[in-house]
Amino acid sequence: MIPPHAERSAMLIDLRKTDKLIDLWLDEDCNYFDLTAKIMVDDDAVASFAMNAREPVVLAGLPVAERIFRRLDPECRFEASARDGDRIPAGTAFATITGNAQALLTAERVALNLVQRLSGIAGVTAEYVREIEGTGAFLVDTRKTTPGLRMLEKYAVTCGGGRNHRLGLDNGIMLKDNHIAVAGSITAAVARAKAQAPVLCKIEVECDRLDQVREALEAGADVIMLDNMANDEMRAAVAMVAGRVPLECSGGVRLETIRAKAETGVDFISVGRITQSAPCVDIGLDEA
Template sequence: MLIDPRKLDKLIGLWLDEDCNYFDLTAKIMVDDGARAAFGLNAREPLVLAGLPVAERIFRTLDPGCHFNARAADGDRIEAGATFATVEGDAQALLTAERVALNLLQRLCGIAGLTAEYVRAIEGTGAFLVDTRKTTPGLRMLEKYAVTCGGGRNHRLGLDNGIMLKDNHIAVAGSIAAAVAKAKAKAPVLTKIEVECDRLDQVAEALGAGADVIMLDNMTNADMREAVALVAGRVPLECSGGVRLDTIRGKAETGVDFISVGRITQSAPCVDIGLDEL
């Protein structure tokens, strides 16, 4: 996983503190100290797996000696009713970790599954699906990882990963050419500069200014085809805005290189996963 374990451990600590302030009152009363238990992680609907190593790390945080057996890997398609992992260990610890582990799995698998639907919708077009920064605060690292499990690719991980000149940045600078020139003069040498355009004349200006990537924002399919012809492969083109499952194929067939979709992280439903005693 392209996940920093140090940051992940900090997040897990916050999640467990949120769910279990001082101690798990129910587990402490109902489960004897030292009792052992074994559970299966079960898919209650078809899903694309994402975040299984995260779930394992959550269980191990409370029971470092637990035995976690993954029967599948992130990115796998899991059928309804399948047990894709088992965990055995201290009963109190596993029950305390249960909800946090399931919450993360259900969220990440939901993102991976929705991403996979969008990826299938543009198969054969040559366009790549990419995510956006429309993520849940605190979960971006994991939600963007889930996108890759579903076959998508990551756009910027954060504001320091690249320069994107939007309409307000361009307005402050005075023009696209001035904005690109200022960015090129001050940006680290390996940093790409993307320019957001919503008109064909802006596409021409961005291309002439030396933009590394051009975003076609809320353009019609006809205008995007013109933009593709105008740019003629000199820089990558990204389509953004108004992208849904029922519109993405037509947008991909215009010839753009990337299609960014906020819905795959912003609107993905959680899937149903259960932790059931073996």
Template sequence: MLYDMRKLDAQIALWLDEDCGQFDLTAKIMVEEDAQGRFAFNAREDMVLAGLPMAARVFRHLDPKLKLEALAEEGERIEAGTTFAIIQGNAQAILTGERVALNLMQRMCGIATLTAAYVAEIKGTGAFLVDTRKTTPGLRGLEKYAVTCGGGRNHRLSLDGGIMLKDNHIAVAGSITLAVARAKAAAPVLTKIEVECDRLEQVDEALAAGADVIMLDNMSNDEMRAAVRLVGGRVPLECSGGVRLDTIRAKAETGVDFISVGRITQSAPCVDIGLDDL
């Protein structure tokens, strides 16, 4: 669960500026500037915790003296009705930062919770769940962090994190063999090259060309089992395309090493979290 918090500060400033405008008119009118408050973060549904350090950063942007006490850890399963953190300090600052902090956490916890459900489905198979680049622009780092809180693993964090030769790249290059050769000639020495294949003959070609990872794109379970036998453990195999919660177990049992699922970030619902006065 790695994240560079320094990158968050500039985003928080923009989010608060969007939400507040000139200032929080309600809080300015209704709450004395020196008033103190104590509020609980309450889970209103079962969830996996993700994003509490980020929420704390939102509040401290408004007042560095605010104190947030975590009662649960990132990645922990929390039942509905549980208080998982308490924040106290200047009431005006807390009320002003409430919505931005909760919006962020609700999104991240939603991703972590859905990720955990997928991870549970493939337990014991030997396959790992990985995310994709189907993330919200501007929130990728946070959403991929949330995936790890749910027990998943990260694929490329960005386009410079590895070379993925998809069908269009291969078409431009002329063949898988030519595409891999061109990539190997220019790539940094520690960079892996993954090749997307949607037919078994392409798997054979990618293997012979020296691919580091082979993606089995939208293949049937029978085709993936054949690919696993063909490759024989020489390189990792990734299953991708249209994976759902009710189909992932069977795909994992084909023997693939990784299963990438865009739904865990692209389609995760936000969970319900409340900030309640104590």
């Protein structure tokens, strides 16, 4: 079953843009040529390999893996029995690749690294999403991503059922404590942002005290972040705001604490761990 946001997650990734990344990854792993494959495999040899889940996974990155293999063998046949967002049981082969043996073996590690990393993020995201089911709160990601992989890691979050926060600094205005200090106050910071922001751009204000929440609300913030607040304080903030603007909970959120935070009534919970600390899953490429 594909998570509710996975169907539209394909719109949040431009596969064309991955070609530059793929070239960098292949150059890193294969400088001049794959010495082992060149020595051991005939130039015209054809082989079939299957991608296998060696543990339960939530799949992410398969279209990019296909593109990696096709980068070295444009004529290879890539047949997938699953889609990104699917839950794959351990021991399941979910894709078969047939083509030039040298090319497929050279592309193997890069393709596996990518799918293992993204599926790890999708799996951890799915765990957090399950923890807050029925609360009304949505899990969102952060900008705590691997340099160069943000587009793909945020895509993986959507494959696991999470939602994206800002994709980058140009996607919205986030007024943090240092911005507010420079402006002089929350009121002044919001006023300055509203005067110059693009008309469809939202303004979020980071608050760590209830008096700041009140000021941000009165100043006209579009979203208010409750930063590292205790659960009782967040409940008070929810009561104060009374649904007038969305509230985001952020800071130190763990799998074992997220349910209680969601039950305070906040609308969004941002978690850096789903991208920053997700382990890679075990996926192999075996002879089909």
